[in-house]
Amino acid sequence: xxxxxxxxxxxxxxxxxxxxxxxxxxxxxxxxxxxxxxxxxxxxxxxxxxxxxxxxxxxxxxxxxxxxxxxxxxxxxxxxxxxxxxxxxxxxxxxxxxxxxxxxxxxxxxxxxxxxxxxxxxxxxxxxxxxxxxxxxxxxxxxxxxxxxxxxxxxxxxxxxxxxxxxxxxxxxxxxxxxxxxxxxxxxxxxxxxxxxxxxxxxxxxxxxxxxxxxxxxxxxxxxxxxxxxxxxxxxxxxxxxxxxxxxxxxxxxxxxxxxxxxxxxxxxxxxxxxxxxxxxxxxxxxxxxxxxxxxxxxxxxxxxxxxxxxxxxxxxxxxxxxxxxxxxxxxxxxx
Amino acid sequence: xxxxxxxxxxxxxxxxxxxxxxxxxxxxxxxxxxxxxxxxxxxxxxxxxxxxxxxxxxxxxxxxxxxxxxxxxxxxxxxxxxxxxxxxxxxxxxxxxxxxxxxxxxxxxxxxxxxxxxxxxxxxxxxxxxxxxxxxxxxxxxxxxxxxxxxxxxxxxxxxxxxxxxxxxxxxxxxxxxxxxxxxxxxxxxxxxxxxxxxxxxxxxxxxxxxxxxxxxxxxxxxxxxxxxxxxxxxxxxxxxxxxxxxxxxxxxxxxxxxxxxxxxxxxxxxxxxxxxxxxxxxxxxxxxxxxxxxxxxxxxxxxxxxxxxxxxx
Numbered sequence: 001x002x003x004x005x006x007x008x009x010x011x012x013x014x015x016x017x018x019x020x021x022x023x024x025x026x027x028x029x030x031x032x033x034x035x036x037x038x039x040x041x042x043x044x045x046x047x048x049x050x051x052x053x054x055x056x057x058x059x060x061x062x063x064x065x066x067x068x069x070x071x072x073x074x075x076x077x078x079x080x081x082x083x084x085x086x087x088x089x090x091x092x093x094x095x096x097x098x099x100x101x102x103x104x105x106x107x108x109x110x111x112x113x114x115x116x117x118x119x120x121x122x123x124x125x126x127x128x129x130x131x132x133x134x135x136x137x138x139x140x141x142x143x144x145x146x147x148x149x150x151x152x153x154x155x156x157x158x159x160x161x162x163x164x165x166x167x168x169x170x171x172x173x174x175x176x177x178x179x180x181x182x183x184x185x186x187x188x189x190x191x192x193x194x195x196x197x198x199x200x201x202x203x204x205x206x207x208x209x210x211x212x213x214x215x216x217x218x219x220x221x222x223x224x225x226x227x228x229x230x231x232x233x234x235x236x237x238x239x240x241x242x243x244x245x246x247x248x249x250x251x252x253x254x255x256x257x258x259x260x261x262x263x264x265x266x267x268x269x270x271x272x273x274x275x276x277x278x279x280x281x282x283x284x285x286x287x288x289x290x291x292x293x294x295x296x297x298x299x300x301x302x303x304x305x306x307x308x309x310x311x312x313x314x315x316x317x318x319x320x321x322x323x324x325x326x327x328x329x330x331x332x333x334x335x336x
Numbered sequence: 337x338x339x340x341x342x343x344x345x346x347x348x349x350x351x352x353x354x355x356x357x358x359x360x361x362x363x364x365x366x367x368x369x370x371x372x373x374x375x376x377x378x379x380x381x382x383x384x385x386x387x388x389x390x391x392x393x394x395x396x397x398x399x400x401x402x403x404x405x406x407x408x409x410x411x412x413x414x415x416x417x418x419x420x421x422x423x424x425x426x427x428x429x430x431x432x433x434x435x436x437x438x439x440x441x442x443x444x445x446x447x448x449x450x451x452x453x454x455x456x457x458x459x460x461x462x463x464x465x466x467x468x469x470x471x472x473x474x475x476x477x478x479x480x481x482x483x484x485x486x487x488x489x490x491x492x493x494x495x496x497x498x499x500x501x502x503x504x505x506x507x508x509x510x511x512x513x514x515x516x517x518x519x520x521x522x523x524x525x526x527x528x529x530x531x532x533x534x535x536x537x538x539x540x541x542x543x544x545x546x547x548x549x550x551x552x553x554x555x556x557x558x559x560x561x562x563x564x565x566x567x568x569x570x571x572x573x574x575x576x577x578x579x580x581x582x583x584x585x586x587x588x589x590x591x592x593x594x595x596x597x598x599x600x601x602x603x604x605x606x607x608x609x610x611x612x613x614x615x616x617x618x619x620x621x622x623x624x625x626x627x628x629x630x631x632x633x634x635x636x637x638x639x640x641x642x643x644x645x646x647x648x649x650x
Binding site: 053055056153158159162245248250251253258297301305306307309310 | 422433
C-alpha cells in the first residue's frame with residue numbers, strides 16, 4: 001500500500017500545482033491565493049476526517065482572526081512599500097494598558113477605547129517619524145518594536161494581568177447567530193479595509209504612493225499626512241488584535257505577540273500584496289491568514305512534528321512569492 | 337483551464353473518498369494529546385521521550401505538539417483546540433502561561449476531555465474565575481528545588497558572601513516558585529547577601545548578556561543561582577570571557593546534558609535535576625488510567641535533587 005499511496009500523492013500534488021498555477025495566472029492576485037487556500041484545504045481534508053467539520057472550520061477562522069486583523073493593517077503599510085515591525089509590541093502594550101485601566105475599575109467600553117487609543121498613538125508616532133523625520137520605516141518600527149515592548153513590561157510590571165469578568169470575555173468567546181465574535185469583527189474590518197482601499201480617494205492614494213511616491217507627490221498627494229494615517233491604522237489594527245487576544249486568554253501579557261509581525265507579513269505576502277508596494281489588497285490578506293491558519297490546524301490534526309510544521313509554513317511563503325514573480329514576468333511579457 | 341480544474345476536484349474527491357475509511361476505523365486505541373511548551377529545549381525533548389515510551393508500552397497513541405516559541409500561549413491554545421477537534425481522549429498540558437492557558441483548559445472541560453497539567457501549575461485564581469478544572473498536577477516541587485540550591489550556598493559559604501540571581505520570565509509560575517524557594521533558604525542564612533537579581537527570560541543569550549553586565553557592576557560576586565540551565569550556560573560563558581572561571585559558583589536548574597558536562601568540567605557547581613522523562617511517562621500513564629475510568633490523585637509529585645560533581649555520573 002505504501003508505494004501506491006505515495007504515487008497517488010505525487011500525482012495528486014502535480015495536479016494540484018498545475019491547477020493552482022493556471023488559476024493563479026488566469027485570475028491574478030485576488031483569486032490566486034483563494035485557489036491555493038481551497039487546494040490546501042482539499043488536500044488536508046483528503047488526509048484526515050477531523051478537518052471538515054463545522055466546529056473545526058469555525059475554530060480555524062477564529063484562530064486566524066488575530067493574525068488576520070494585524071495583517072489587514074500591515075497590508076495598508078506594505079501597499080505604500082513600507083513595513084511595520086512593531087505590531088506585536090503594540091499589541092502587547094495596548095493589551096496591558098487596557099488591562100490596567102480595567103483593574104482601575106473603568107467599564108469595559110471605556111477601557112477598550114483606552115487600549116485602542118494607545119495602539120493608535122504608537123502608530124501615529126511611527127507615522128510621524130517616517131513622514132517628517134524622513135527615516136526608513138524599517139528603522140522607525142524596529143525602534144518602536146523594542147520601546148513598546150519595554151513600555152508594556154513597565155506598565156504590567158512584567159507580569160500577566162488577568163481577571164476581567166464575563167462581559168469582556170464575550171468579545172472572544174461569545175457568538176452571534178452561531179458565529180463567534182472574533183469572526184464578525186474580522187469580517188467587518190476586512191470589509192471596511194476593502195471599501196477604504198477600493199472606493200475612497202484615500203485608498204487610491206495609498207496605491208499611488210506605493211506605485212511611485214515621487215509621482216504621487218508631484219500630482220498633489222499629501223504623502224506625509226497619508227503615511228501618518230496609514231501607520232496609525234496599523235497601530236490601531238494591532239490594538240484591536242490585542243483586545244481580542246486579551247479576551248481570548250482572559251489575561252493580558254506584556255510578552256504577548258512576540259514575532260507576530262512575521263506572521264502578519266507572511267499573511268500579507270501569501271495573499272498577493274507586493275512588498276514593493278502598489279499592488280494587492282485586503283481580501284488576499286484575509287485569505288493569506290486563513291492559509292496559515294488552515295496549515296497550522298491541519299498539521300496539528302495530522303500530528304505532524306512541530307519541526308516539520310515550521311518548514312512547511314516557510315516553504316509556502318517562498319512558493320507564494322515565486323508564483324507572484326512568475327505571474328509578473330508572464331504579465332509583462334504579454335504586455336510587450 | 338476548466339478541464340484542469342474539474343480533474344483537480346474529481347481527483348481530490350476520489351482521493352478523499354479512498355482515505356477516509358481506514359482513518360476513521362483506526363481510532364480504537366486510546367489517544368492522548370500532549371501539548372509541550374516548546375520542542376527546542378532538551379527538557380521537553382526528554383519529556384517527549386518519556387511520553388512516547390509510555391505510549392509504546394501501553395499501545396496507546398500520543399499526539400505531541402508544541403508552539404515554535406516557548407512563550408507563545410495563544411498558539412498553545414490553538415493546538416489544544418485543534419487536538420480537541422482531532423478527538424483526543426485526554427489532554428496533558430505544560431502551560432506556557434499559568435493564567436493565559438486557563439480558557440483553553442475550560443474548553444477542554446466543556447468538550448468533556450480530561451486535563452492533566454504537567455510541570456507548571458495553573459493559576460488558581462484565574463482557574464476559579466472561569467470554573468476551569470484540571471484532573472491532576474504532575475510535576476516537581478519547584479519551591480523545594482530552589483530551596484535545595486539556597487541551602488547548598490548557605491552550607492558552603494560561612495562568611496559574608498555577595499550572591500546574585502538570574503530569573504526567568506517574570507510572572508511565570510515555575511520560575512517564580514524556584515526563586516521563592518531559593519530566597520527562603522537565603523533569608524534563613526544571613527551571611528548570604530543578594531546584590532543583584534535580574535530577569536534573563538530563561539534564555540542562554542540573555543543569561544550571557546545580563547550576567548556580563550552584572551559582572552561589570554558587581555565584580556565581587558561569589559555565587560550565582562539561575563532558575564534554569566539555559567541562563568546558567570550563558571552566564572558561565574560570560575564568566576569565562578572575563579577570565580574568572582572557577583571563582584564564581586554557579587547553580588542552574590533542570591540538569592540538562594550540557595549543564596552536566598559543565599559540572600563535570602567544573603565550570604558549573606551544580607544543577608537541580610528534575611526528571612522530565614519520568615514526568616512525561618507519568619503524564620501518559622495517568623492519562624490512560626483516567627481514560628479507563630480509574631481515579632487519579634490530585635497531585636503526582638516527581639522527584640527532584642541537587643546534582644554536583646559528586647553525583648553527576650550516577
